Amino acid sequence: MTRTIHLTLDINGQRHELDVEPRVTLLDALREHLGLTGTKKGCDQGQCGACTCHVDGKRVLSCLTLAAQAEGRQVTTIEGLAGPNGELHPVQSAFIEHDAFQCGYCTPGQIMSAVACIREGHAGSDEEIREYMSGNLCRCGAYNSIVTAVREAAEMA
Amino acid sequence: MTIMAPRKFGDSSDGVVGGRQTRFEGDLKVTGAAKYALEHPVENLAHGVLVPSTIPAGRVVSVDMQAALASPGVLLVLTPEDDFGMRVATDWGGNRPDEPYYPLSREVRYNGEPVAAVIAESREQAVAAAKLIRVTYEEAPHVASLDDPNAGEGNLLEHLSASWGDAEAAYAAAPVKVEAEYKTPREYHVAMEPHGLTAKWDGDQLTVWEPSQWSHGMARSYAEWFGLPFENVHLISPFIGGGFGSKGAALAHGAVAAFAARKLGRPVKLALTRPQNFTGYGGRAATRQTIKLGATQDGVLQAIVHRGASETSTYGVWPEQTGAATPIMYKVENLSSEHRVVPVNTVTPGALRGPGKNPSAFGIETAMDELAAQLGMDPLELRLKNYADRDYQSGKPWSTRRLREAMTEGAEAFGWSKRNHAPRSMRDGRTLIGWGMACGTFPVIQAPSEAMIRILGNGRVEVVSGAIDMGQGTYTILAQTAAEIFGVPVDQVEVHLGDSRMPGSAIAGGSMLAGSILGAVHKAASAARDELIGLALSEPSSPLRDTGANTLTFSGGRVSVGGEGPSLTLPELMQSLGRDVLEIRRNTLPDGASMEDQHQAWTTMAKVEGPTMGEYSMHSWCAHFAEVRVDEDFGTVRLSRMVSAFDCGRLYNPRMVESQWRGGIIMGIGQALLEEGLVDMRNGRTVNNNVADYLVPTNADVPDIQVISVGVPDYNASALGGKGVGEVGIVGVAPAIANAVFHATGKRVRELPVTLEKLI
Known part of the structure; x- marks a missing residue:
């Protein structure tokens, strides 16, 4: 397959033009073509959640989304979460304060899921947070702190 | 960075x-x-993928690569025919055979061993072309796993034996006896960041961006492979997306990428796929062990007889030492422990959080629970009664050992004194509730x-x-x-x-x-x-x-x-x-x-010092207390509460330490209830080589875990008084949970993980 397609992607409020093969995933487009490496590749088969980002405000697994599918939609990645002057999103701050990560590799996906989890109204109790954050694996085992951080950020929201 | x-x-x-x-x-x-390793921006990158073998044993007869070479974007196909011109690097033990190194092996020794590689302009092109490679094999008989009838008894590793007193005679004479076999399956690291690297040459200077638990050791391997001075290799690893023991050594995929980069004259990025992370390097070996405990009627240990075995590969010896913790946990005047390794057709197993101590603790700490049950005694009381006042294996005094405090303070926080020691004595409707405990240890290494x-x-x-x-x-x-x-x-x-x-x-x-x-x-x-x-x-x-x-x-x-x-x-x-x-x-x-x-x-590892090389015997210690809820109809086990107390000496940063302890415990929860590498006996293939089928704990599997420090600074153990923190947390978790399941159900599961079919 040598054919490429031209895409215009709206990522973190910025317009990006790129020529990629149609089979390129949103995850690889971000990481390999646009230098947005904050979104992580953990399994590349929709099982671990490390690649979670938002498309039109909803969480998606970017490894199971073709880049072409994101055209005409608003994509938000971890790089787009902080404020215009770099001030951290409350979920990001809570993750640091509660040590909700160790190696940091699942963290962008956890944070993108957490922001959506709160927005979806699924952060009402620790049980609910655990359930709705269970699509994001953390092998370092920061789950207790993740729940605490999401709860605190939800209370601030 | x-x-x-x-x-x-x-x-x-x-x-x-x-x-x-x-x-x-x-x-x-x-x-x-x-920026993790694969995220470092490098100009003019080519992308590599590996082609794994589909047979467990035999040899590659030929590789048909014509279609792959003709596929768009393909730059290079490597096979066992290629002379890499590399030499074997020094292994963990410091041995360096004077032999050529073939990262793509003609001899196939396990299913999933890399036998070819494709390098292309894009990763997508390399993946597509790799599917067009046709490998013809000559198959040989294989041994799929430790459970294979042809696996045999393996080889005794005498340097791992421990013996004092007359264990068999003391066991025979003991009025109370327990004897059982305990088994643990293959387990995997599953670091969230897959293994991989970018390799780039500038003349005879090699730069490697690769996640590494040991930048100097891995750089030395690359230098030895290519016959370069150490200084010519620059390995860069500012962030590592989890290692757990898997990222301490340079591996075949690194050799392939570095070789391809040199051959092509341009940088090459190569990442293992998630399935390849189950065979590109070894996880924890499957183990089995038999333990015999002899005791007096009032619960004083008289003898421990331990016989264990773990699987290794056909080309390397990696002992997952089932007797690592057994000799130092309790006061016992008669002990005999032996460990064997059984070669099977697997990638050579490796270090995974708490190697040796982990399966060892599953054996001895379940056996102690069995002894307590047989005596009708509180398992905590039994452990305190047999508290080791010194290291009976080395004969040396402990530097610090606050395991007693870990047990008593952990028990206090858990509410252990309210436990009715009879199995099946606590329930909530159709749900049986069980409380279990177990101890763990990990040596101080410097x-x-x-x-x-x-x-x-x-x-x-x-x-x-x-x-x-x-x-x-x-x-x-x-x-x-x-x-x-x-x-x-x-x-x-x-x-x-x-x-x-x-x-x-x-x-x-x-x-x-x-x-x-x-x-x-x-x-x-x-x-x-x-x-x-x-x-x-x-x-x-x-x-x-x-x-x-x-x-x-x-x-x-x-x-x-x-x-x-x-x-x-x-x-x-x-x-x-x-x-x-x-x-x-x-x-x-x-x-x-x-x-x-x-x-x-x-x-190298030449100057590493073990826990008993000085005047003292130095170890971290812990005691875990677990509560499980078991649905009696469906056999499902949920961990509902966990308290763990640790003696790790001085804590340099309690916030980081608590995170590491919980991380170890959570990996132990996976080991207890979920994790099991499944092998297809017909072809030696790891069947569940992905994270939807190889289950690791999710957020919903994990309750709040209370961790407690009972340590005091130990200045024999380190300059600033700390003892090891990272691994001790996992040791003893699985037996604590399995013991809780016994307390809930009256059923003793001696083979991890504790899954529902073993309970109904």
């Missing part, structure tokens, strides 16, 4: 050793700015390390070390150490890590890094402070010279004579001395160590 000042939140920042400083590199990790401190003219303090941080908190505790010694805020410190051209360090493995590298950083920083004091008191240009003092105080960001009189900030002092930089390098080798000694210390 420079790590700049951390953000502070309220009063949680604490820039001294032992403080709860938030994670130093936290900002980079929560914003996506932390290795020489080196560090550099640079004080810049602007007053910033740099800590420079080849040590790595895969989430344990190395950045943070090194920053705290420097901040304390120079009396400056943590945000005045920079930490540079994860680079084979920086001063050498112990591996981040065997729970040895923090104690080892902190010793070096503390030594270097103290020396730099002394140097600065000497200059400040002697240089004519220094305002502090005429104070007549013989030392100076570093506190609150200022240098003074005991806080009195004139004081200067670090930049002011550096300016008065006319210095742009003050640089001090120190290591923890004996004085006068040669350059060769130093190189050996940083790049």
